[in-house]
Amino acid sequence: MSQVALVTGGIKGTGREIVKQFLDRGVHVVVNYRKDKASADKFLAEFAGQPVHALQADLGDQEQVANLFKYIKEEFGHLDYYIANAAATAFKPLLDIKPHHVEKTFAITVTAFILGCQHAAQLMEGRKGRIVAISGYDTHTYLPRHGVLGAAKSALETLVKYFAVDLAPKGINVNAINPGFIASTSTQIYLGELYDQIKAANEKITPVGRVTDGKELADVVMFLCSDQADWIVGQTIRTDGGLSHIQPLAQPDK
Numbered sequence: 065m066s067q068v069a070l071v072t073g074g075i076k077g078t079g080r081e082i083v084k085q086f087l088d089r090g091v092h093v094v095v096n097y098r099k100d101k102a103s104a105d106k107f108l109a110e111f112a113g114q115p116v117h118a119l120q121a122d123l124g125d126q127e128q129v130a131n132l133f134k135y136i137k138e139e140f141g142h143l144d145y146y147i148a149n150a151a152a153t154a155f156k157p158l159l160d161i162k163p164h165h166v167e168k169t170f171a172i173t174v175t176a177f178i179l180g181c182q183h184a185a186q187l188m189e190g191r192k193g194r195i196v197a198i199s200g201y202d203t204h205t206y207l208p209r210h211g212v213l214g215a216a217k218s219a220l221e222t223l224v225k226y227f228a229v230d231l232a233p234k235g236i237n238v239n240a241i242n243p244g245f246i247a248s249t250s251t252q253i254y255l256g257e258l259y260d261q262i263k264a265a266n267e268k269i270t271p272v273g274r275v276t277d278g279k280e281l282a283d284v285v286m287f288l289c290s291d292q293a294d295w296i297v298g299q300t301i302r303t304d305g306g307l308s309h310i311q312p313l314a315q316p317d318k
């Protein structure tokens with residue numbers, strides 16, 4: 065019986081790198097996207113002939129979350145890997161944030177993750193399930209306009225610990241990764257004309273001397289999905305090339 069993975073927001077960026085690595089391992093992959101159908105069509109064309117399925121499902125809508133898992137149940141009857149990767153927020157200063165921005169951000173990152181784990185636990189019954197959430201460095205470092213997303217990701221990391229304890233007896237392992245700067249399309253769109261400058265600054269202060277496009281993050285996700293990670297339970301692994309050890313005003317010894 066084929067293994068099946070769900071990678072939310074798997075059309076682009078980090079999610080896409082994760083999809084590639086699952087496909088390389090012969091895993092059937094389901095991805096969802098919110099609205100960018102043109103990118104979804106391009107993605108499907110690129111992976112034509114491979115066992116990948118793309119569905120439109122807004123994770124901010126509980127019914128659409130349920131439909132996503134219903135599709136997996138009807139199509140495959142089981143799930144082995146659930147990678148909670150998609151995120152979106154209104155990047156605004158906290159003083160300008162409205163309640164609906166908070167609700168939407170938490171709906172995607174927190175509520176959808178809780179519902180996703182509940183659905184995944186059912187579809188992983190009797191299997192060695194793996195759940196990996198993608199957090200972010202806004203949980204531990206001040207990033208301009210990231211207050212609400214950082215708060216939601218902090219909640220996500222807490223949920224990872226709780227689900228890990230609740231699901232470990234069922235043979236399901238739950239962990240998270242916490243990346244630093246990712247050179248993804250959405251980072252380019254969000255930062256606009258500041259992108260090159262901020263990317264260069266991150267390359268300069270990150271101890272490994274570069275930033276990731278998501279490939280190295282996918283490597284760690286694959287490790288957390290492997291049997292070799294059985295003893296890592298409910299952890300959030302910093303996957304940032306050492307960025308979180310650096311104080312921006314300090315420079316490494318040359």
Ligand SMILES: NC(=O)c1ccc[n+]([C@@H]2O[C@H](COP(=O)([O-])OP(=O)(O)OC[C@H]3O[C@@H](n4cnc5c(N)ncnc54)[C@H](OP(=O)(O)O)[C@@H]3O)[C@@H](O)[C@H]2O)c1
Binds near residue numbers: 121245
């Ligand atoms: N970018 C960074 O510097 C950075 C740093 C640390 C952590 N992270 C985290 O890493 C993860 C991946 O980020 P990324 O920059 O690689 O990805 P990305 O390029 O922003 O892609 C995000 C994907 O998620 C989908 N998505 C967004 N909102 C959704 C919703 N409501 N329902 C369903 N799908 C939705 C998008 O679909 P549409 O295009 O259709 O909207 C897109 O396919 C995120 O959790 C992010 O918070 C990012």
